[in-house]
Amino acid sequence: MLCAFKNPAVLRQDALASLVVFLVALPLCVGVAVASGVPAELGLITGVVGGLVVGFLPGSALQVSGPAAGLTVLVFEAVREFGLSMLGAIVLAAGVLQIGLGLLRFGRWFRAISVSVVQGMLAGIGLVLIFGQLYTMAGVHQPRSGLEKVFGIPGLVGDIATSRSALTAFATGLGTIVVLVGWKKLPAKVRQIPAPLAAVALATAGTAIGGPDVAHVKVQGLFEAVQPPGASDLGSLGSVAVLGTVLAFALIASAESLFSAAAVDRMHDGPRTHYDKELVAQGVGNTVCGVLGALPLTAVIVRSSANLQAGATTKVSRILHGLWLLLFTVLLPTVIGIIPLAALAGVLVHAGCKLIPVKEVRPLWREHRGELVVLAITGVAIVTTSMFEGVVLGLVLAVAKSAWETSHIHLDTRELTGGRLVVALTGNPTFLRLPRILQTLEALPRNQPIELDLTAVRHLDHACRAALQNWGARHHTTGTEPVRIRVPATENDSTSASAGAAGRSA
Incomplete structure (x- = not known):
């Protein structure tokens, strides 16, 4: 001035x-x-x-x-x-x-x-x-x-x-x-x-x-x-x-x-x-x-x-x-x-x-x-x-x-030699996307080994983590190998764990 x-x-x-x-x-x-x-x-x-x-x-x-x-x-x-x-x-x-x-x-x-x-x-x-x-x-x-x-x-x-x-x-x-x-x-x-x-x-x-x-x-x-x-x-x-x-x-x-x-x-x-x-x-x-x-x-x-x-x-x-x-x-x-x-x-x-x-x-x-x-x-x-x-x-x-758009996810399912199914989840899974995630997972066969790969997930909120652990523990019929959940190294030093172990460590 x-x-x-x-x-x-x-x-x-x-x-x-x-x-x-x-x-x-x-x-x-x-x-x-x-x-x-x-x-x-x-x-x-x-x-x-x-x-x-x-x-x-x-x-x-x-x-x-x-x-x-x-x-x-x-x-x-x-x-x-x-x-x-x-x-x-x-x-x-x-x-x-x-x-x-x-x-x-x-x-x-x-x-x-x-x-x-x-x-x-x-x-x-x-x-x-x-x-x-x-x-x-x-x-x-x-x-x-x-x-x-x-x-x-x-x-x-x-x-x-x-x-x-x-x-x-x-x-x-x-x-x-x-x-x-x-x-x-x-x-x-x-x-x-x-x-x-x-x-x-x-x-x-x-x-x-x-x-x-x-x-x-x-x-x-x-x-x-x-x-x-x-x-x-x-x-x-x-x-x-x-x-x-x-x-x-x-x-x-x-x-x-x-x-x-x-x-x-x-x-x-x-x-x-x-x-x-x-x-x-x-x-x-x-x-x-x-x-x-x-x-x-x-x-x-x-x-x-x-x-x-x-x-x-x-x-x-x-x-x-x-x-x-x-x-x-x-x-x-x-x-x-x-x-x-x-x-x-x-x-x-x-x-x-x-x-x-x-x-x-x-x-x-x-x-x-x-x-x-x-x-x-x-x-x-x-x-x-x-x-x-x-x-x-x-x-x-x-x-x-903003929360809905941020929680973008992608599910990719592939079958390995021997019949094992690998489901890779990427993005930011939150409770907002749980209906879609669970609908896809619950449609998977109950008599095949399944591995849920979460290593590419950038953020996993508590509600989504608990729901995935619960699904893994209950999905398979008796006599089938339990669902294996792979989590990021920052969350679990082991590269793979059973659903029960994941419930304790994730």
């Missing part, structure tokens, strides 16, 4: 980049707050903290932090269940947990999370965001659960068709989406204005000039919106339900931030992200947001990519973007009040669509169908249950899939 102040050209470029990031962040901060069911100012406060607090801290120099669409559903559920006053306490506790994880060097381990689970999480969030914000676009109260939002779409269509106010509001939101989609096809000079800002500005101007009766963002002032958690709120953190929400906030925000950092690192040639330091920085930011009663923050790829595309090379750009957000919130709060809610809902519907990894479906179907199954089940589970339960289910499925 010091090099920016020593080099006027770098400082000027970073200052210009900060304005671009500010213009991208402004409608998103407000939109995420409104969609989360909290005052619009709380989203702007989180954006300010992301710039003026996290922006100074080490970790990733060029990614930008702020309120994210990916946490909208979780925040909305938390506010609805525990109340707005508890939001600050939950975010504060999540921030402290993130700091602890960073200091314990857990940052790098978040990179081990299955990509299909993360994509499924984003897809589920995107679907819930889309279905929920369609109701806001029409000025209709959205249902409580994800399934109710999905099954309520026919009724929503009926409301839009029969209500003039709903149709007007929905047209405003739909027009916002059209601008967002078509903005990238306009000339380069026009595209210098960020698409979200242009779409919201046009919708605001249209409703102001045309005078349609649509709902607008409610403004209560910056200082009035700040609600630090009280002693009773902090005391409620001991509840199991609240602790589960804290854990969900911390893990999902951390995963999204660190995956964003990995993506940002691929976009530039500058210093790489230090994941543990970045996790601590995100935790400090969320701790401050919690103290202020604001939304949780994460690193966000949309603002980060805008920062890089605008030519930023140091931390100055993301710090200054936080300053511009603070000045706007303090000096021009009434401007927020003229923004139609339907326009912000349109921005979030568009953001929700971008969260769904449509381009990944075909390659996964061709090459990694198991990963596609994990992605789909995680997304559907989030829509039908909740964010936390869906992600946990996705992680369990990913681990089970």
Whole structure:
């Protein structure tokens, strides 16, 4: 960052980049707050903290932090269940947990999370965001659960068709989406204005000039919106339900931030992200947001990519973007009040669509169908249950899939001169493959000498070893030579042993 102040050209470029990031962040901060069911100012406060607090801290120099669409559903559920006053306490506790994880060097381990689970999480969030914000676009109260939002779409269509106010509001939101989609096809000079800002500005101007009766963002002032958690709120953190929400906030925000950092690192040639330091920085930011009663923050790829595309090379750009957000919130709060809610809902519907990894479906179907199954089940589970339960289910499925694929085995049976059968087992036999192994072994004749060769086995778990020993002891009829089991030299110094001896030594 010091090099920016020593080099006027770098400082000027970073200052210009900060304005671009500010213009991208402004409608998103407000939109995420409104969609989360909290005052619009709380989203702007989180954006300010992301710039003026996290922006100074080490970790990733060029990614930008702020309120994210990916946490909208979780925040909305938390506010609805525990109340707005508890939001600050939950975010504060999540921030402290993130700091602890960073200091314990857990940052790098978040990179081990299955990509299909993360994509499924984003897809589920995107679907819930889309279905929920369609109701806001029409000025209709959205249902409580994800399934109710999905099954309520026919009724929503009926409301839009029969209500003039709903149709007007929905047209405003739909027009916002059209601008967002078509903005990238306009000339380069026009595209210098960020698409979200242009779409919201046009919708605001249209409703102001045309005078349609649509709902607008409610403004209560910056200082009035700040609600630090009280002693009773902090005391409620001991509840199991609240602790589960804290854990969900911390893990999902951390995963999204660190995956964003990995993506940002691929976009530039500058210093790489230090994941543990970045996790601590995100935790400090969320701790401050919690103290202020604001939304949780994460690193966000949309603002980060805008920062890089605008030519930023140091931390100055993301710090200054936080300053511009603070000045706007303090000096021009009434401007927020003229923004139609339907326009912000349109921005979030568009953001929700971008969260769904449509381009990944075909390659996964061709090459990694198991990963596609994990992605789909995680997304559907989030829509039908909740964010936390869906992600946990996705992680369990990913681990089970990995265990199944790792325990690959091959059975080869050959007959030697004299009638002896040799069954060679290779790979990683585990309890997951026992049905197939035992089915093959039990089909072998009981009146021929059999040798089970395990010398090429890389790993043999306890359940599989016990089952093989039991099969060897019981397989042959009376008068036939007992099954001989050859184990790796590291497990048994003898190269062959009877089934009974193997039971003692293996």
